[in-house]
Amino acid sequence: xxRKFTPKVLTxxxxxxxxxxxxxxxGSWVRDHAQAEFIEDETIAEMRMLVAQGQPEIxxxxxxxxxxxxxxxxEPTHFREAFxxxxxxxxxxxxxxxxxSQ
Amino acid sequence: xxxxSDFDEAFVRERCKQFRAQVxxxxxxxxxxxxxxxxRLMNGVYLQLHAYMLRIAIPYGTLRSDQMRxxxxxxxxxxxxxxxxxxxxxxQFNWPKLKDIPDILDALADVQMHxxxxxxxxIRNTTVDHFAGAATDEIADPRPTAELIRQWSxxxxxxxxxxxxxxxxxxxxxxxxxxxxxxxxAVELVEQDGQQGYRILVGGGLGRTPMIGxxxxxxxxxxxxxxxxxxxxxxxxxxxxxxxxxxxxxxITVFENGIxxxxxxxxxxxxxxxxxxxxxxxKVLADLERQFAPPAFKNTDPSSxxxxxxxxxxxxxxxxxxxxxxxxxxHLSVVISLKEHGKTPGDATGEQMRLMADLADQYGYxxxxxxxxQNVILPHVAKGDIPALFTALAKAGLATANAGLTSDIxxxxxxxxxALATARSxxxxxxxxxxxxxxxxxxxxxxxxxxxxxxxxxxxxxxxxHIGILGLDRAGVENYQxxxxxxxxxxxxxxxxxxxxxxxxxVVPAVERLLKTYLEKRNSTDETxxxxxxxxxxxxxxxxxYGDAAKKNAA
Numbered sequence: 001x002x003r004k005f006t007p008k009v010l011t012x013x014x015x016x017x018x019x020x021x022x023x024x025x026x027g028s029w030v031r032d033h034a035q036a037e038f039i040e041d042e043t044i045a046e047m048r049m050l051v052a053q054g055q056p057e058i059x060x061x062x063x064x065x066x067x068x069x070x071x072x073x074x075e076p077t078h079f080r081e082a083f084x085x086x087x088x089x090x091x092x093x094x095x096x097x098x099x100x101s102q
Numbered sequence: 103x104x105x106x107s108d109f110d111e112a113f114v115r116e117r118c119k120q121f122r123a124q125v126x127x128x129x130x131x132x133x134x135x136x137x138x139x140x141x142r143l144m145n146g147v148y149l150q151l152h153a154y155m156l157r158i159a160i161p162y163g164t165l166r167s168d169q170m171r172x173x174x175x176x177x178x179x180x181x182x183x184x185x186x187x188x189x190x191x192x193x194q195f196n197w198p199k200l201k202d203i204p205d206i207l208d209a210l211a212d213v214q215m216h217x218x219x220x221x222x223x224x225i226r227n228t229t230v231d232h233f234a235g236a237a238t239d240e241i242a243d244p245r246p247t248a249e250l251i252r253q254w255s256x257x258x259x260x261x262x263x264x265x266x267x268x269x270x271x272x273x274x275x276x277x278x279x280x281x282x283x284x285x286x287x288a289v290e291l292v293e294q295d296g297q298q299g300y301r302i303l304v305g306g307g308l309g310r311t312p313m314i315g316x317x318x319x320x321x322x323x324x325x326x327x328x329x330x331x332x333x334x335x336x337x338x339x340x341x342x343x344x345x346x347x348x349x350x351x352x353x354i355t356v357f358e359n360g361i362x363x364x365x366x367x368x369x370x371x372x373x374x375x376x377x378x379x380x381x382x383x384x385k386v387l388a389d390l391e392r393q394f395a396p397p398a399f400k401n402t403d404p405s406s407x408x409x410x411x412x413x414x415x416x417x418x419x420x421x422x423x424x425x426x427x428x429x430x431x432x433h434l435s436v437v438i439s440l441k442e443h444g445k446t447p448g449d450a451t452g453e454q455m456r457l458m459a460d461l462a463d464q465y466g467y468x469x470x471x472x473x474x475x476q477n478v479i480l481p482h483v484a485k486g487d488i489p490a491l492f493t494a495l496a497k498a499g500l501a502t503a504n505a506g507l508t509s510d511i512x513x514x515x516x517x518x519x520x521a522l523a524t525a526r527s528x529x530x531x532x533x534x535x536x537x538x539x540x541x542x543x544x545x546x547x548x549x550x551x552x553x554x555x556x557x558x559x560x561x562x563x564x565x566x567x568h569i570g571i572l573g574l575d576r577a578g579v580e581n582y583q584x585x586x587x588x589x590x591x592x593x594x595x596x597x598x599x600x601x602x603x604x605x606x607x608x609v610v611p612a613v614e615r616l617l618k619t620y621l622e623k624r625n626s627t628d629e630t631x632x633x634x635x636x637x638x639x640x641x642x643x644x645x646x647x648y649g650d651a652a653k654k655n656a657a
Binding site for chain 2: 013015016017018019020056057060061077078079080083084087088089090091093094095
């Protein structure tokens with residue numbers, strides 16, 4: 001029996017910078033997980049994957065990651081995706097630094 | 103030390119040029135990611151969790167001071183000010199941008215370095231004892247052999263698309279400091295009837311199925327090394343499994359066929375190809391042995407070190423912990439610990455790299471090594487220079503006196519960086535180191551090898567840690583399995599799993615209980631943790647981890 005579809009966001013790495021990006025509802029790529037499109041429908045998820053795969057000049061290795069809706073937008077449900085929203089534990093680098101400088 | 107020939111120089115420059123064009127074609131859309139990925143991996147470029155990662159080859163862990171200085175420049179100009187030295191004696195930069203990587207490769211070529219074959223199913227960087235050329239217990243410097251293997255294996259047309267990667271280590275000492283028995287192939291320089299030759303082991307490895315290497319030949323003459331290696335790798339390349347990547351390493355081939363069958367097949371292949379080697383490789387080896395001639399050792403007065411040690415306890419402790427006997431009178435090999443308590447194992451800043459390069463020039467004949475334990479070595483330092491060296495290192499936070507102690511932990515990058523990892527390693531290592539410092543037990547515990555991996559690929563060598571820690575994802579939560587009794591030396595052993603894993607915040611207390619149990623149960627202060635474990639067996643340690651007392655402490 002097929003597994004029940006659970007909500008997702010579509011994520012990848014940026015070609016030039018290598019950092020984590022998310023597909024937003026307007027089709028643009030954003031850096032902030034909370035601004036990603038929250039996908040609750042499997043057919044839409046499949047369509048978004050096709051969109052992402054058609055943009056190799058921007059996105060590398062797109063995939064659908066589990067998410068839940070939080071107060072400010074989608075939030076990751078797994079620790080791996082949570083780490084990808086910020087950066088490494090040992091230095092204040094990656095998205096945590098980018099967020100702080102904004 | 104080895105310097106590039108005109109051929110090497112032209113070869114590396116051509117690869118840089120090729121890769122620059124490939125990157126340009128990826129950026130302008132002429133190459134898809136599927137087309138580009140194998141090309142970038144051939145040049146050491148990975149795409150990790152948060153960014154690209156560039157793995158740079160440090161052949162047999164040997165660096166000239168100008169090369170270390172250039173790595174520091176790359177860290178500052180193209181990365182975030184630091185680099186990570188690995189258990190394969192390489193360095194990784196964690197934050198390069200794709201467009202900058204061709205410039206980085208050019209900068210490396212300027213100092214005779216590259217990133218070729220640091221990825222892919224090829225023969226990877228050949229590693230050696232980090233005290234090579236200096237150790238009192240070595241037959242000869244193993245690095246000319248390692249360089250010969252590098253020259254033979256680099257871009258070898260038959261060995262670019264093998265079943266899996268292939269890792270070779272070379273040793274020449276009675277005490278194994280290169281983890282020979284857990285490599286796909288180990289070359290051990292030995293003497294028989296007054297003649298130097300090699301003992302060859304195959305089928306060792308860590309990862310999902312850890313195994314100890316087995317002797318495939320007790321002795322081959324020096325002249326037979328390359329044809330014999332070619333016979334081994336070629337045999338595996340043909341019969342090695344390609345149906346399942348987890349079963350594709352030579353250890354599985356040896357396990358499934360048996361060492362006798364493997365020996366028979368290799369000998370058949372060796373007989374076929376031996377004649378194809380003209381003997382030119384022996385001329386190359388002789389030339390390499392001249393290039394690796396030791397420096398002109400200076401004569402300094404060792405009594406100044408004795409006098410300084412007598413009045414400076416910090417220096418005395420550091421000399422006791424972080425120096426190693428040298429084959430030349432009045433010299434020592436120095437371990438610069440990259441394991442300051444609470445810091446990431448194996449990381450050095452650009453500034454620290456430049457300082458180490460300067461100190462190598464000033465006190466170490468311009469030479470540095472990277473150890474598989476993620477430290478930096480100055481292999482040759484005159485005893486009289488040790489106090490000044492210590493003072494300079496201490497000012498830069500590089501004089502942590504913990505070589506071989508509990509906080510001298512190997513840790514892979516784990517899920518803080520690595521796309522393959524399933525849990526974090528670095529913060530676990532940092533917290534263990536901080537805790538043992540707080541307890542002030544390191545000196546009392548003595549020799550202790552803690553090794554941590556963030557996934558079953560075992561880059562942190564957890565299987566051969568006296569205490570091994572393996573981070574895994576258990577139902578969406580980080581979970582850490584503990585193994586005990588592992589050993590990476592000549593008495594190599596795979597650690598035994600103790601029982602269920604521990605949650606992230608339970609690991610440090612669990613390790614603390616193990617350490618305290620050892621201190622309670624050991625015969626004497628001379629009995630190491632590993633010796634005590636071998637004598638006592640797993641039970642008292644399992645009791646410490648899972649018994650009533652452990653549960654009570656956790657409650």
